[in-house]
Amino acid sequence: MLFVGDDWAEDHHDIEVQDEHGRAVKRIQLSEGMAGMARFHALVAEFLPEDAEPADVLVCIETDRGPWVRALVAAGYRVFAVNPKQAARHREIISNSGAKSDKGDAHGLADMVRTRRHQLPQVAGDSDVAEAVKVVTRAHQTLLWERTRHMLRLRSALRDYFPAALEAFKPLGLTSPAVLRLLAKAPTAATAAKLTVSQISAALKGHRNIPGKAAAIQQALRTQQLGQAELVAAAYASTVRALVAVITTLNTEINNLEGEVEAHFGRHPDAEIYLSQPGLGVVLGARVLAEFGDAKNRYASAKARKNYAGTSPITRQSGKTKTVHARFVHNDRLVDALHLQASCAILHDCEVRAYYDELRARDVGHNAALRQVGNRLVGILHGCLKTGTHYDQTTAWHHRHDTQAA
Structure with a gap:
């Protein structure tokens, strides 16, 4: 059996190969990509007998995803993904000097998989359908988190210069397309107070009880409130327009990705x-x-x-x-x-x-x-x-x- 420690970076991998006795038989730096993977296969072939199986190669690396890990799993090697914290603790066990280097990290990973492989989680390859579901669901959730961040920034800006908008739009939510249309049209207290019921009703198209909601919004926008100087309010309005444009785009892409999530998830046999x-x-x-x-x-x-x-x-x-x-x-x-x-x-x-x-x-x-x-x-x-x-x-x-x- 061969035990391989793989300390990965964005553009290269520091590799150490150990035998069953813990002797380092090879140390090398491989480039990321096809050329590096081909060299990795050639390196393994140098030290394994002809009748050996790919499962006789145990690779320890501090990640469980990415093209490199997927290629190792596809080749039949047994890949063990460890948490960087686990790797750091093992490094302290085999060396108490506090020294750290990429070669030393590769040595620690190889020693770890050789001595403690029964305690390490082995990377199991997911199906292509599951991988596709992961890609679109993570992208969808990330955009939702980004929309929440921008919504909170929008709320903070409105609170500083246009608090009546928060009260007026509270039932609909600041990420509602109707609210975003109204804020884009009237981002200041002065312009919002001039909105007519018909203008507000046009923005609320698709909602229930439009006349009642439009009247309530108009009344809230026209209430007395503390505000900012005209020049400062205009500056805030510029930031609000930018945030409204970002959230509007995020709304569109979130809806598009939701369709992709449903399509990919529906293809999975366990759906x-x-x-x-x-x-x-x-x-x-x-x-x-x-x-x-x-x-x-x-x-x-x-x-x-x-x-x-x-x-x-x-x-x-x-x-x-x-x-x-x-x-x-x-x-x-x-x-x-x-x-x-x-x-x-x-x-x-x-x-x-x-x-x-x-x-x-x-x-x-x-x-x-x-x-x-x-x-x-x-x-x-x-x-x-x-x-x-x-x-x-x-x-x-x-x-x-x-x-x-x-």
Whole structure:
């Protein structure tokens, strides 16, 4: 067997190859791309016998994604992705001098996969469909986060010079196309006060009760308010127009990407299983699928999936002290999706709601209760994916009824 430490950078890889005894048989720097990968294959061939298998090559690297990692997995090598924090701790074990270099990092990674491979997560290749779902869902979620950031900037600017707009547009939301059209047309208090009911109604096209809403908005825009000097207000208006243009563009692209998310997610064979889960629709289901992946051997058990999801707690015990904490090192995108799933599930599934109410009755906080609900839902999802069956309320929650009956 060969043990390879790969310390990657944007344009090159520092490689160290060790044998089973920990001797470094080769150190080399390879370029990123096809030429570097071809040289990597040639390097492996130099030290492996002809009857060896690609699985006899174990590669340790501090990332689990990208074309380089995907090429290693496709070649049949066993690739182990480690957290940089894990790699740093292992480096401290094999050297206490505090020295650090790219070659030294490659040496530490090779030694790590040689001595502790049974403790490291192996990269499992997802299908092309799952990879495509991940790309579009992450892009969609990133644009949503960007829209929220720009919306908060818009809100802050309006609060400083045009507070009446916040009160007038509060029922619709600052990211509403109708609100953006009105702000683009009248970004100052003086111009907004001159808007007629018909102008406001035209911007509200597509909404319900347009006359009532238009009258309420006009009245709010014409109320007395504290403001800024005319010159300062004009400067704020320029920034608001820019923010309105950015948010309008983001709205368009978010809608376009949502269609892509639905199209790619619909091609996945497990899509119906995800959609059968309580609290999951197309967008949330696609996010959960994207972040979990679909490699069959990635999660050995429901507990392993829960640990990766970050929903299962961790216990710290020393002497007579024992405490239970939430996991703070986790996949933020997955945790966000599971939190939203739990929030929706307690509204639409009576068994999930009963479990949530039971937790709240034990003085568990709202967010902690949602995290426990999410943890249970992850276990249910794992069972459904393992057996290829849809969510069944009776099967998923029968243990609670058996316990209550006993």
